[in-house]
Amino acid sequence: MxxxxxxxxxxxxxxxxxxxxxxxxxxxxxxxxxRGVALPKPKSARDLLVAQLSDAARAEYRQDPKTGLSYRANHALRTTAKDGRQLTFWVDIEDATRPQMVYSLGNRRQQMVADAVHLKIDEMIWNSRHPNEQPIQLVMDFTEDVEERLNSPGFGPNDAAA
Structure with a gap:
């Protein structure tokens, strides 16, 4: 187990x-x-530093001076080592090659798709287990949501100084 x-x-x-x-x-x-459940072995100080550095890279956003839009500065390039370990390299969007950005953005999109699939399955299961209640029907097309966010306060060029 x-x-x-x-x-x-x-x-x-x-x-x-x-x-x-x-x-x-x-x-x-x-x-x-x-009840005596064994506590997990704590991470090493080095492993904690690696995680904190990755968190900091993921959390860095910049503002585009032309559009005023906030964008993620660092992008993850995930790969698997020959020994099976998962490795993540980080590249600044300013330094990233087109293939690196295609790869990174594609991975993030696939994560979103996986989340959407699981969300839809959870909705289907809940609806099937609660037939006497109004079914939950989530819209899985995010086009309007994305457009609404891009045009909401804080995203537009006129909101950059706010």
């Missing part, structure tokens, strides 16, 4: 024992610790 499967089984046991249908993970962690 994988670690995630073990934790999922613990969550089911926690809900069964406590009667809680909504789980506070901090309370569940305390519950696990009291």
């Amino acid at each position: 994988s670690r995630n499967e073990q934790y999922q089984a613990l969550m089911q046991l926690y809900k069964s024992e406590t009667g809680n249908k909504v789980v506070d993970m901090e309370a569940m962690a305390d519950w696990c610790i009291k």
